[in-house]
Amino acid sequence: MTVAGGGGHASETMLAQGVIDELQRRVGAANVLTAEEDLIPYSYDGTAALRQMPGCVVFPSKTQDVSEVLRFANASKIPVVTRGSGTGLSGGSLPSPDCIVLCMVKMRAILELDRANLTMLVEPGATTLQIADAAAGAGLFYPPDPGSMKISTIGGNVAENSGGLRGLKYGITRNYVMGLEVVLPDGEILWTGNKCVKDVAGYSLKDLFIGSEGTLGVITRVLLKLIPKPAAKKTMVATFAQMDRAAAAVSAVIAAHIIPCTLEFLDRTTIHCVEDYAKIGLPLDCEALLLMETDGHPAAVADEAARMEEICRQHGCVDVRVARDEAEGDKLANARRSAFSALARVAPTTILEDATVPRSELAAMIRFVEATAKKHRLRVGTFGHMGDGNLHPTFLTDERNTEEMERVEKALKEIFEEAIRLGGTITGEHGVGLAKKKFLPGFLGGASMRVTRELRRALDPNGILNPGKMFD
Numbered sequence: 001m002t003v004a005g006g007g008g009h010a011s012e013t014m015l016a017q018g019v020i021d022e023l024q025r026r027v028g029a030a031n032v033l034t035a036e037e038d039l040i041p042y043s044y045d046g047t048a049a050l051r052q053m054p055g056c057v058v059f060p061s062k063t064q065d066v067s068e069v070l071r072f073a074n075a076s077k078i079p080v081v082t083r084g085s086g087t088g089l090s091g092g093s094l095p096s097p098d099c100i101v102l103c104m105v106k107m108r109a110i111l112e113l114d115r116a117n118l119t120m121l122v123e124p125g126a127t128t129l130q131i132a133d134a135a136a137g138a139g140l141f142y143p144p145d146p147g148s149m150k151i152s153t154i155g156g157n158v159a160e161n162s163g164g165l166r167g168l169k170y171g172i173t174r175n176y177v178m179g180l181e182v183v184l185p186d187g188e189i190l191w192t193g194n195k196c197v198k199d200v201a202g203y204s205l206k207d208l209f210i211g212s213e214g215t216l217g218v219i220t221r222v223l224l225k226l227i228p229k230p231a232a233k234k235t236m237v238a239t240f241a242q243m244d245r246a247a248a249a250v251s252a253v254i255a256a257h258i259i260p261c262t263l264e265f266l267d268r269t270t271i272h273c274v275e276d277y278a279k280i281g282l283p284l285d286c287e288a289l290l291l292m293e294t295d296g297h298p299a300a301v302a303d304e305a306a307r308m309e310e311i312c313r314q315h316g317c318v319d320v321r322v323a324r325d326e327a328e329g330d331k332l333a334n335a336r337r338s339a340f341s342a343l344a345r346v347a348p349t350t351i352l353e354d355a356t357v358p359r360s361e362l363a364a365m366i367r368f369v370e371a372t373a374k375k376h377r378l379r380v381g382t383f384g385h386m387g388d389g390n391l392h393p394t395f396l397t398d399e400r401n402t403e404e405m406e407r408v409e410k411a412l413k414e415i416f417e418e419a420i421r422l423g424g425t426i427t428g429e430h431g432v433g434l435a436k437k438k439f440l441p442g443f444l445g446g447a448s449m450r451v452t453r454e455l456r457r458a459l460d461p462n463g464i465l466n467p468g469k470m471f472d
């Protein structure tokens, strides 16, 4: 469960002074935080109802610092929780009691932009936006764009295998990682991958670390693939009086062999909250809103935009608004990006989920979410990446109301079970972390779960990295 808002702190934790002295000796005293008031900001992530004070926070400046800290922690069997910007929505960077939080934000350099090979080598603390801007500055494009891209780090994106609004056409973080430097739990430094477009030598170790949620190693460098910047883009918003019609329009767009770069959905509750928050003139008299973007060669963009508009009209949309220019398009896209923040304003606690189903089951899943919320007398707003089948049912609640929270738990369990029944998954992009770990064994099944556990044991026999996350 992903919860934003409220929550009290678990009891304070302490590391022995000898441990602190040793860490300060290895990375410099200025790079180790120990005072309670300094540790509080690191005691939670985007999953705000979960709180745990760390033992200390360490800021490495280089790979060797990470190696030094892990070698010491492994020998002393002290848990280490790696952290980027702490925007995670499954409790992945929530500290363990008495742990060292390894906060990567000081390692944020863009080390190389290789125009001949279209690659970029970066440190893990670089933000997604920093990378996208650096690529754009060279006339190139780094497509993954999680809603949190202004602050999330590339290390966190790789560790969560994050997706974004452009996932439908361009894929997710995994599709842009060509190589990784990883420090293993015993401090050894490993490099996997290279600038070759093709490389099939040995197991694809980099793919093992992508999405490993800080449980197998600490990512200290990322080699990213860049692509040419699309020459043109068009953005449009279509509104529908019935959600089923919007879902049918999405299916028809895909069936017409159009793959928009963005195909996003907002339900009535979310539209109202976003409009109230961002005041961009969204139509309020509709059940569903589709945000669609197409990019590429100007002629192809014009053709696809016209066909998408036509498809929406054929499916009975109330209105289609095509952005006049890029600035208006960005404004409409930002409306979608602000959906979580907009919903988070209306209730003390916002529980954001990411149940995901095959595209063909979207309408059924959205109806199920609505019916489940009604059955349990809960307020829900749903938005998400319609083109990817990735929905964000967002419960608007109050964690101080324990009776209501029990109903939320029941509703979420039913939603995940239904997602799995429809051939979907328990998380499309936010990861398992603490929030979904109880659902993982049932979802993966016996053999996959056994191999998962054995991989973790092989890489981290002392279990120091992010213990208790993903599975026990």
Ligand SMILES: Cc1cc2nc3c(=O)[nH]c(=O)nc-3n(C[C@H](O)[C@H](O)[C@H](O)COP(=O)(O)OP(=O)(O)OC[C@H]3O[C@@H](n4cnc5c(N)ncnc54)[C@H](O)[C@@H]3O)c2cc1C
Pocket: 045, 046, 081, 082, 083, 084, 085, 086, 087, 088, 089, 091, 092, 093, 104, 124, 145, 146, 147, 148, 151, 152, 153, 154, 155, 156, 157, 158, 159, 160, 161, 162, 163, 164, 165, 213, 214, 215, 217, 218, 219, 220, 340, 341, 429, 430, 466
């Ligand atoms: C408003 C909002 C919108 C969001 N939108 C999206 C979205 O559209 N798509 C999406 O996928 N997610 C989204 N998220 C979730 C979150 O932003 C992503 O998971 C993001 O990738 C986390 O990055 P971070 O730097 O904050 O990592 P953190 O939250 O600090 O850490 C996340 C996980 O990665 C591990 N980790 C971090 N750095 C490293 C490293 N260097 N080496 C190894 N492990 C590491 C941590 O241990 C933890 O398990 C959103 C969150 C918010 C708050």
